[in-house]
Amino acid sequence: MTHDPALLDLEPEEMRRLGYRMVDMVVDHWAHMSDKPAAVDLEVADIRPRLREPLPEAAGSWETALEKAQHDVFESMGQIAHPRFLAFVPGPSNPVAALADIMTSGYNTAASLWRETPGPVELELTTLEWVKELCGLQNQADGVFTSGGSVANMIGLAVARDARLAGDMNGAVIYCTDQTHSCVARGLRILGFQPEQLHAIPVDSEFSMDLTVLRAAINSDRVAGKRPFAIVANAGTTNTGSVDDLNAIADLAAEQDLWVHVDGAYGGAGTLSQEGQRLMAGMERADSVVIDPHKWLFQPYEAGICFVRDAGLMGHAFASNPEYLQDVAEGEDEVNFSERGIQLSRGLRAFKLW
The missing domain is CATH 3.40.640.10 (Type I PLP-dependent aspartate aminotransferase-like (Major domain))
Structure with missing residues (x-):
């Protein structure tokens, strides 16, 4: 495995494209929250094989990584902000606070x-x-x-x-x-x-x-x-x-x-x-x-x-x-x-x- 410091950088326009894509995903998530199931019914065998992969030898595209994360991570969880998510005590968050975390990070x-x-x-x-x-x-x-x-x-x-x-x-x-x-x-x-x-x-x-x-x-x-x-x-x-x-x-x-x-x-x-x-x-x-x-x-x-x-x-x-x-x-x-x-x-x- 080779190390290239440039891999940690993005050109400004590429970073904007990635950022806009992420914001679109988050906005769509909030806009269609009620259409999703409030809870998930998954077993370890359903999810672990999707994510337990060998350490990559080279960087892949962020598009591929983002698509995988959306399906295998963020859609594979109970939706705490769902209007019918009543089983646990966490609050449902809010869109402004979610975007604020982008600034903080x-x-x-x-x-x-x-x-x-x-x-x-x-x-x-x-x-x-x-x-x-x-x-x-x-x-x-x-x-x-x-x-x-x-x-x-x-x-x-x-x-x-x-x-x-x-x-x-x-x-x-x-x-x-x-x-x-x-x-x-x-x-x-x-x-x-x-x-x-x-x-x-x-x-x-x-x-x-x-x-x-x-x-x-x-x-x-x-x-x-x-x-x-x-x-x-x-x-x-x-x-x-x-x-x-x-x-x-x-x-x-x-x-x-x-x-x-x-x-x-x-x-x-x-x-x-x-x-x-x-x-x-x-x-x-x-x-x-x-x-x-x-x-x-x-x-x-x-x-x-x-x-x-x-x-x-x-x-x-x-x-x-x-x-x-x-x-x-x-x-x-x-x-x-x-x-x-x-x-x-x-x-x-x-x-x-x-």
Whole structure:
């Protein structure tokens, strides 16, 4: 196999032709969405042989590759934006956001270090402020866009761990319900907690956290010498959409000096409606909150957000200062998203929502 750097380039007119073809395909997809099946009925034997090919020895035409991708990839999947795609919680996206991703990729846009990409970073900061206002979370200080709820929840819990445990995780206990999304348990394992440090509280007849059982569990754990430090409350569970009593949980947490993390990945954006505001009352009191724009804010994958109420705690959990980042002095008001999450290299996720 020979290497020719020119193979990565396209003449401007050829790139336009390819781009117009792709845009036409996407527009046709949206225009005829209702004519397609909402779900696909494929077995591994139906699709894998089409795509498991030997590594090509030479480049082929983009026309051939695009035709194959349209049939074997993009038409071989459930159509999440279909009007009858009701089985799962992801939102249906929207055409403007889909086209926005062309700009983001076309400019190869990063949004990590302010000095490197000040425009994209400021755009993400603005969009975070808008989401806070939309969802009634103006008292949340810092935020970061993520790939989705799994990473956003892990970021919030990492901040809680560092803020409340001071590096000592022995005997620490965190509470959730038996309806809490599985990513919470998985994220805690990644953060170094043992499975027995997560206590799943039963739910009531409305599938919400039983606060009587929660209070008893906290008191029992303290008597046993354990160290309760956080509660994960649900603002819309994946199973039923149930919402915990967020105000009551915030009251109990204040009494017991516990961190409150609200997983609103699914339902948090419901605060845009009056009924949602009633159900989510108290979410604004949380120490950290997760919202997924790729659900009820109708954005394409990937788009999650983690907010933290107290300024600086994200930086305390994630900031680092290796030599290769010390080439330029930082200004006082500059924000580096690498200090608010686990990624240094990160793309611009907010443009499609902005």
